[in-house]
Amino acid sequence: MTSIDPDYFESERDSGSGFNVIGTSVRRSDARSHVTGQTEFFEDISPANLAYIAIHRSDRHHATINRVDVAEALAVPGVIRALTYRDIPENWYTVLRLIGVEPNDEPVLAEDRVLYRGEPIVAVVAESEDAARDAAAAVVVDYTDLPAVLDVEEALAPDAPIIKQSGTNHFVYEGHHARRVRLGDVEAGFAAADRVFEWDYRSAPIEHAPTETTGCIVIPQGNGRLQIRSNTQAAFFTLDNTALILDRQFTDLQVVGGTVGGGFGGKVDVIVEPIACVAAALTDRPVKYAYSREDEMQVSSTRAAERIYIKDGVMDDGRIVARQITLYVDAGAYSRHSPYGTTKAAAHMPGPYTIPNVHVDCHCVYTNRTPSSAMRGFGVTIGDFALEVADGPRRGRDRHGPVGAPAAQRVPGRRSEGTPEDRFRHCPDRGDPTGGDARRSGAARRVRVDVVVDSEGGTTMTLLRGRGYAAVNYPTGMNLGGDPSQALIHSTTTGGFVVSLSSVDLGQGLKTVVAQCAAETLGMPFESVIIDTADTDTGPHCMGTFASRGTHRVGNAVIMAAREARDVMLEVAAEELEVDAHDLETDGSGDILVTGAPEKRIHVSDVAMAAHFKQGKTISGRGMFLKQKSEPVPETGEMDPDSCQAHACTVADVEVDDETGVIEVIALHNTYEVGRALNPAMAMQQVEGGAWMGVSHALFETTEPYYPASREHGPVDFSQYLMPGPADTPAQTSVLLERPASNGPYGAKGIGEMTANAPIPAIANAVYDACGVRLTTMPFTPESVLRGLDARREAGLGE
Amino acid sequence: MASQIVNLTVNGADKEFIARPPTTLLMALREALHLTAAKRGCAQGACGSCTVLLDGEPVVSCLVPVVTVDGAAVDTLEGRASEGELNDLQQAFVDGFATQCGFCTAGMIMSAEALLARSPDPSREEVLEAISGNVCRCTGYEPIVRAILDASARGRARTEEAATATGGEI
Ligand code: FES
Ligand code: FES
Numbered sequence: 001m002t003s004i005d006p007d008y009f010e011s012e013r014d015s016g017s018g019f020n021v022i023g024t025s026v027r028r029s030d031a032r033s034h035v036t037g038q039t040e041f042f043e044d045i046s047p048a049n050l051a052y053i054a055i056h057r058s059d060r061h062h063a064t065i066n067r068v069d070v071a072e073a074l075a076v077p078g079v080i081r082a083l084t085y086r087d088i089p090e091n092w093y094t095v096l097r098l099i100g101v102e103p104n105d106e107p108v109l110a111e112d113r114v115l116y117r118g119e120p121i122v123a124v125v126a127e128s129e130d131a132a133r134d135a136a137a138a139v140v141v142d143y144t145d146l147p148a149v150l151d152v153e154e155a156l157a158p159d160a161p162i163i164k165q166s167g168t169n170h171f172v173y174e175g176h177h178a179r180r181v182r183l184g185d186v187e188a189g190f191a192a193a194d195r196v197f198e199w200d201y202r203s204a205p206i207e208h209a210p211t212e213t214t215g216c217i218v219i220p221q222g223n224g225r226l227q228i229r230s231n232t233q234a235a236f237f238t239l240d241n242t243a244l245i246l247d248r249q250f251t252d253l254q255v256v257g258g259t260v261g262g263g264f265g266g267k268v269d270v271i272v273e274p275i276a277c278v279a280a281a282l283t284d285r286p287v288k289y290a291y292s293r294e295d296e297m298q299v300s301s302t303r304a305a306e307r308i309y310i311k312d313g314v315m316d317d318g319r320i321v322a323r324q325i326t327l328y329v330d331a332g333a334y335s336r337h338s339p340y341g342t343t344k345a346a347a348h349m350p351g352p353y354t355i356p357n358v359h360v361d362c363h364c365v366y367t368n369r370t371p372s373s374a375m376r377g378f379g380v381t382i383g384d385f386a387l388e389v390a391d392g393p394r395r396g397r398d399r400h401g402p403v404g405a406p407a408a409q410r411v412p413g414r415r416s417e418g419t420p421e422d423r424f425r426h427c428p429d430r431g432d433p434t435g436g437d438a439r440r441s442g443a444a445r446r447v448r449v450d451v452v453v454d455s456e457g458g459t460t461m462t463l464l465r466g467r468g469y470a471a472v473n474y475p476t477g478m479n480l481g482g483d484p485s486q487a488l489i490h491s492t493t494t495g496g497f498v499v500s501l502s503s504v505d506l507g508q509g510l511k512t513v514v515a516q517c518a519a520e521t522l523g524m525p526f527e528s529v530i531i532d533t534a535d536t537d538t539g540p541h542c543m544g545t546f547a548s549r550g551t552h553r554v555g556n557a558v559i560m561a562a563r564e565a566r567d568v569m570l571e572v573a574a575e576e577l578e579v580d581a582h583d584l585e586t587d588g589s590g591d592i593l594v595t596g597a598p599e600k601r602i603h604v605s606d607v608a609m610a611a612h613f614k615q616g617k618t619i620s621g622r623g624m625f626l627k628q629k630s631e632p633v634p635e636t637g638e639m640d641p642d643s644c645q646a647h648a649c650t651v652a653d654v655e656v657d658d659e660t661g662v663i664e665v666i667a668l669h670n671t672y673e674v675g676r677a678l679n680p681a682m683a684m685q686q687v688e689g690g691a692w693m694g695v696s697h698a699l700f701e702t703t704e705p706y707y708p709a710s711r712e713h714g715p716v717d718f719s720q721y722l723m724p725g726p727a728d729t730p731a732q733t734s735v736l737l738e739r740p741a742s743n744g745p746y747g748a749k750g751i752g753e754m755t756a757n758a759p760i761p762a763i764a765n766a767v768y769d770a771c772g773v774r775l776t777t778m779p780f781t782p783e784s785v786l787r788g789l790d791a792r793r794e795a796g797l798g799e
Numbered sequence: 800m801a802s803q804i805v806n807l808t809v810n811g812a813d814k815e816f817i818a819r820p821p822t823t824l825l826m827a828l829r830e831a832l833h834l835t836a837a838k839r840g841c842a843q844g845a846c847g848s849c850t851v852l853l854d855g856e857p858v859v860s861c862l863v864p865v866v867t868v869d870g871a872a873v874d875t876l877e878g879r880a881s882e883g884e885l886n887d888l889q890q891a892f893v894d895g896f897a898t899q900c901g902f903c904t905a906g907m908i909m910s911a912e913a914l915l916a917r918s919p920d921p922s923r924e925e926v927l928e929a930i931s932g933n934v935c936r937c938t939g940y941e942p943i944v945r946a947i948l949d950a951s952a953r954g955r956a957r958t959e960e961a962a963t964a965t966g967g968e969i
Pocket of ligand 2: 211261262507897898899900901902903904934935936937938
């Protein structure tokens with residue numbers, strides 16, 4: 001099957017409320033093993049004779065490599081060998097080549113040039129992690145520095161140092177050029193507009209910061225095969241790319257994944273597995289390559305920094321009649337997922353609005369920075385921020401007048417109630433026994449707060465209250481690649497069902513919801529279905545878990561497989577009961593019964609036994625969901641970027657302290673249109689956890705060096721990479737709206753990513769509401785609020 | 800430095816093993832004793848996913864050199880369920896959907912365990928304080944906070960039930 005007509009899932013979508021298990025908040029199937037500590041993450045396996053990898057990385061932004069000397073590294077006790085690019089069979093790759101986008105532009109290990117600080121050059125294999133680390137530090141590289149470009153607009157200047165072999169810092173690649181949108185006549189639109197607004201928006205790079213760092217253990221199987229135990233989000237991306245890099249048959253590799261300690265897009269790139277595989281093959285030993293927290297913070301992909309210029313032509317009645325957008329995505333040194341993200345941004349930038357004249361140009365630009373890649377909200381988060389902030393103040397433009405905030409909104413001298421202190425709980429020097437200077441540099445924000453906390457814990461600050469609103473939409477899936485997923489299902493002789501997938505559960509609960517889909521379609525109890533995920537030997541092909549595609553794509557494939565298995569099951573039952581299969585139904589109890597004569601029934605376990613031992617049939621099914629691949633029209637950018645769009649709206653209530661600039665998000669009110677909530681409690685988990693992440697992105701997160709001028713030092717751990725702690729978490733009220741999607745499993749849409757998007761502009765708009773400061777750069781630091789307040793005072797607008 | 804023999808009482812059972820001085824309690828639990836519930840999220844003391852109880856007190860086991868705690872009692876998540884029955888915290892985490900990826904869960908439950916041991920009826924603020932060193936990137940914390948408060952309520956309800964059953968004497 002190559003395409004699905006819109007009504008293919010009609011029966012599931014429209015069967016209303018008569019569901020057995022869909023729409024019920026069954027407990028997560030993995031919760032018990034999580035709370036007993038039995039869930040096995042990749043690092044929990046300990047093969048005998050394990051060797052460890054550490055990497056010597058570039059300390060230059062851009063340089064030629066003259067010589068690499070590993071003699072001292074090899075002399076470190078416990079070192080087994082050192083790998084350079086010469087040991088990698090096919091050294092150049094890119095993750096998305098499998099779906100025909102993006103050129104092979106990244107070396108597994110650097111050859112004669114490095115393009116970013118942290119680029120891997122030598123991989124050292126040793127008997128212990130310590131020995132590997134010591135040896136990696138002992139590698140000597142002789143460089144000649146080259147001019148570096150660390151800014152997207154500088155990179156496009158005519159005299160910029162060119163860092164790519166292709167001769168341009170601008171991403172250009174055949175067949176992949178949808179980074180523009182042309183609708184109507186934008187110049188005519190501006191001419192007709194009553195007013196024209198122009199703003200620009202910026203965001204800093206953000207780290208995924210999963211609690212479990214990226215890594216894998218590769219175990220030679222003794223028959224030439226390598227088993228890769230990985231926390232990848234995409235088992236087949238890993239398998240396919242690793243096989244190509246190793247220049248081996250795909251059947252030489254097996255990827256086993258399926259437990260991931262948080263992904264958020266950061267575990268889609270195939271970075272650790274190829275090196276570990278080469279090391280395992282060359283040493284014939286199990287090898288582990290896991291990022292340290294510092295690696296994770298400094299060299300794993302980031303969410304791209306973006307810069308967005310928006311010009312809007314608006315009529316006095318509020319209609320936007322022309323919108324021009326120029327957007328720059330900082331891809332860093334290599335492609336990874338950024339060109340795709342840029343395409344997605346372009347498709348998204350017209351926004352959820354009807355604007356007659358739109359002109360969008362999105363530029364994916366290479367710089368000498370850490371490569372950026374996929375992250376929750378892929379290609380869309382920063383665009384949503386810009387679109388909704390651009391719109392927010394305009395909608396409320398008369399609200400403010402010239403002064404900071406209406407008197408009624410002020411809460412002068414509110415006692416601190418722990419607020420400023422709690423906010424910084426994750427700053428350094430809180431019970432941190434190893435806290436050195438580096439760790440303390442993250443405390444800059446804290447200092448501002450300390451100066452206004454008086455000796456009794458009260459404050460002198462004035463808190464200004466505001467409320468802001470933002471609405472966003474999010475495309476489910478990744479249509480440029482057709483976005484296929486497959487599922488297999490078979491019954492056991494005891495009447496259970498095993499669903500085999502190569503998809504990965506990232507913690508969002510994929511295994512639970514697809515088990516619900518299978519049970520519902522089969523008409524069997526939820527407990528009778530088990531899900532075997534993320535094993536490329538047993539599970540059929542799947543793109544992976546990203547782009548909010550898991551529930552939608554995999555759920556559909558599972559329904560299709562379950563339908564097929566159900567047909568066989570009823571056929572066998574019909575023969576046993578001596579009735580026509582069409583006269584049979586299931587009631588979710590495990591029985592198959594004759595319609596209208598419910599006393600005539602047979603249990604599924606008897607059916608399974610009959611199939612196996614008497615009738616010689618297999619109760620099995622297979623499912624394949626493939627969306628027609630969308631090719632963008634180069635001239636207009638027209639494309640079909642998704643299967644369906646989910647919608648969300650967040651209202652944020654904030655307090656802004658006019659002394660310190662600190663923003664506190666008091667409450668978020670989320671409304672999410674999710675198609676159908678297959679498991680409402682888990683959908684709510686997504687909404688509230690994602691909204692928390694949105695708050696975190698809005699207020700705290702950046703991997704920018706703390707001293708940007710030196711470009712020397714970014715965060716190395718959680719005490720420097722600020723995220724809200726438990727006490728900083730705003731109260732949330734959330735509502736799920738259901739409007740079943742035409743082609744979703746039981747009408748569900750993908751919602752994992754958009755949950756982080758709406759809170760960001762909602763908070764910025766709330767700050768504007770509170771004090772008239774428009775925040776256009778993420779994160780919204782206290783400094784930026786104070787600068788805004790100062791500017792207002794200088795302009796005679798403040799108090 | 801030479802290797803040393805270390806004795807620990809882990810989840811109530813005596814364990815003896817050999818460790819080299821840089822070995823942390825986390826490494827010893829995971830590698831020597833094959834107790835892998837406690838996780839390495841950072842090995843820098845900053846994420847709390849390796850939290851275990853050391854003589855009843857919550858510690859980040861990645862920062863504790865194991866040779867310095869010879870003779871101590873260590874409790875990990877593996878020891879919490881008894882005969883397959885989840886304890887109140889574990890059950891409250893399951894019922895309250897307080898886990899997503901589950902990587903922070905062991906550390907969260909152990910931090911909460913220590914809190915409930917010293918303060919069976921904690922205020923919300925005490926709960927926030929108790930888990931303030933534990934990073935969770937998935938849940939937004941609120942379900943975890945609710946689960947801990949729920950576990951404390953379950954504990955109280957049981958105590959009251961026991962009191963009723965024994966005619967008021969606990
Ligand atoms: S691993 Fe110990 S605190 Fe992070
Ligand atoms: S559940 Fe994933 S880190 Fe807490």
